[in-house]
Amino acid sequence: MDFSKKIINWYKKNHRKLPWRKTTNPYYILVSEFMLQQTRVSQTIIKSYLNFIKKFPNLEKLAQAEEKDVLKKWEGLGYYSRAKYLHSFAKKLKNGKNFFPVKYQELIKYKGIGPYTGAAVASICFHEIIPAIDGNACRVFSRYFGISNNITSSTTKNMFRIIVSKIIDFEHPGIFNQAIMDLGSILCTPKNPKCFLCPIKNSCFSIQNGTVHKFPVKKIKKFIKHRFFYYIFIRDRNKNICLNKRFNKDIWRGLYDFPLIESKKNLSIHEIIDKIWKIFQIVIYNTSIYKIEHKLTHQILSIRFINCETLQDLKKNILFDNFFLYHLIK
Template structure:
């Protein structure tokens, strides 16, 4: 209880003033928590949150929106599955006339709402006494209790939940969860922690034993996949651009891009032309106009944009898989960042 009181008292004076903390409306908290999955709080995140709420001020408006428009408001924030799951949640509740779930066990039944997000919403909005364990909390607990177990392990996270459930404030679970998160974000940071300002420094194992910089233990196995993308920038006689909706279970699902040739190795122009013929049955004269390297969490994409003149373009065949839009319609579709950078390079947006 001493731990709980100290961090809550600290929080009341030092909490991060974030727009979603001005309300207990579960929809607003839901949107903020989805945006903060795998994303740090920043001015960029706040700007996206405010724009998203302005466009979709409630569950009903979000449920009525087209997926394309939801993804467009998310464009540039990354991890687009979050927007798709958020949209799906809104549609399921509205279509089935279900009220917003107010229990943790009900919330985590929906895709995109995991243990942390469910606990955060349940405790902040509905005062359910349940720990919200994120990376910040794991770091604080590892250092405070001197825990040398791998914090990415499910067993360790379950142990943290048991520990926190015994020390958290039962009357103000939402404030407690936000307090320990902010403590980790503001003071108990991964590098250069501000231990002298910490409200629980007197009882912190790591401060007393000099292990602050040894904890937490985080064993991450990174498997980096290298992919080679060759985008075909194709225009018809009226300068309309050929685009495609990504529908496969892969990165950027639901977003739009250009006809694509993908390879596991770097290709020569001759090899690219050969693959274009085999995949699209068209003869092209490709010309490299732009290239970049795009890094994702576990992938590196080497991307080349090829301006292509197609001989004997059969629009009927192409329209089975692709469609053409005018320059003026670019702003209506959500594109992955590499495509946006290409448009900027071409001064099309």
């Protein structure tokens, strides 16, 4: 009880002023949690949230929307599968004429709603006494209790849920969960934590034993794969450009990108031009390249954007099996 009281009192004075904190509407909370999956709170997230809610103010409006319109409002957030799952959730509730699920076990039956999102919505909106364990919570509790288990393990997360369920505030479980989120974001940060400001510093194992920087323990097996992507921006003299619509069954299905050449090795400009000829049957007379490297957990993406100009008419020469032409208007 002492733990939860200190956490909640700190939260009331220091919590982040976020638009979704002004409501307990489950739809609004769900939208915010979907947007925050695999990312952090930022001005971009806040702006996107407000624009999304303005466009789709309730589940019914979202269910009635076309997928392309939903994805358009999700633009800039990445991980578009989240938008698709959110849209699917709205349509299923509408088609089934069901009320919004109020229990954790009901919520996690839907794709895209995992243990953390389900617990956050159930506790904040419906006062269900259930811990919401995300990365911030794992860091706070592993440091506070001195838990050296691997936090990437589902077994460890289940252990956290059992431990935290004994100290969670039974009257205000939603506020408790949000307080832990903010404590991890504001004070108990991965680097340079502000331990001297922490409301529970006197009972924290890591502070008492000087082991703050040893927790949490993450053991990630890394099998790094290096991939080379060459995105081709082709423009003809009539200002036509070529786009590719993705039909593969992946998280980007139905979205557009530029034609892509993927290679297991780094290609020279001559090799790239040769491959463009084999794919499109067109001759390039001018090229320029923009390079970027993107590091993910299990792979490194070396990405090249190839700006190509051709004198040939793309309408007459391009192969249309997987590609579409668009006219640039200035």
